[in-house]
Amino acid sequence: MTDNDRLTEEKIFEAATEVFVDKGMDGARMQDIAIQAGINKSLLHYYFRTKDHLFNAVFEMTCRKLLRKFAPVFDENLSLEEKIRFFFREHITFLQENPKLPAFIMNEINRNPDRIKKLIKNIDIEKKWLELFEQHRAELEKYNITKESLPQVIISFAAISVFPFAAKGILEVFLEKTGTGFNRFIEERKSFAADFMIQAITHNTDTGK
Amino acid sequence: MTDNDRLTEEKIFEAATEVFVDKGMDGARMQDIAIQAGINKSLLHYYFRTKDHLFNAVFEMTCRKLLRKFAPVFDENLSLEEKIRFFFREHITFLQENPKLPAFIMNEINRNPDRIKKLIKNIDIEKKWLELFEQHRAELEKYNITKESLPQVIISFAAISVFPFAAKGILEVFLEKTGTGFNRFIEERKSFAADFMIQAITHNTDTGK
DNA sequence: GTCTATAGAAGGATAGAC
């Protein structure tokens, strides 16, 4: 593979990523990708054969990029609270640079659930899950979080950081009217989210119900 | 307009809603809508002229249906805590029956931000916003929630109930592995969400930071 | 490896019969 090859393939890949993430599989046009890459439409087929191939390559890479961001969650040397603060700060900063990723990935998986199965076939989620639980068993007990309620908590964490980006279009209008603006809202969210969520799990012992 | 007219138009509208919500504007095919409605493709054009017209009709109605669910938030006779519990119970139950609505609406607005402007041109958000704040001024002060931090709180509330549906495809796989299953997760979320969020804003006075 | 030209299929829209 020559330097030029790599360059062209990469140019195509980056252009495709941009267009697919922006328009989704159904809305994206090969023509748009070609223009964005500054090359001819048929070159796309030369390098990736079909639109489907190209999309799959882009989708897989994009998911890996996002998944990599979750590695610190499994770091044994961090306390639960450290992880929470780290998670929100890093995660929101990443999404700030890639605001369309959440909607893109959630959508394409909703439309075609098989996609996710290919992605995680090499990951033993159950094992990772148990590891994580054992790692913080003591802290979780302190917070009255059981193995049964942990999914509720974790998904709430994800929701707090991901939702604003998935709903960006709506929130921009809403935040405009309440005087904040989307960018400032996100900037403030980095610390708000952690404080808010730590507060939610703290004193959990009090809530009799 | 005869009975038959109304019936056909309604059949088309319902079929279109189903297909559009499922596949999105770009992914939906007029042919699919016709089949779903049990009629011919050209009838769609007879009643709605173009795909765009049909989509707009469906989108507008769908948004109104969702917006209507937020009315109790502005009810003067409910306390803040009552509203929170009511909101989560009603809202999640509604989404349980319409799981694809959030992703549909958020997406179509992200792809075409103008859509939302048409929808809310008759609503004075700023006014409603101030009304809401004044209504609960005392309670919000107790919780140390200012006019500046209120958007963070409200958007967090929305996130907690909406996100699981928007990310359904991913969560189904995840919840499978952790032993819960999506439906049970949602059922449990109706009460978890309220408890969790009330906990998050309670004792907010303690968090020095 | 990159381009032009074009095939081939699909989808939205319309004409016209009933």
Add this chain to the structure above:
DNA sequence: GTCTATCCTTCTATAGAC
């Protein structure tokens, strides 16, 4: 009002020259 037949555009994909 509903259908069949068909037009026209758009889009993916391929053939073939350079």
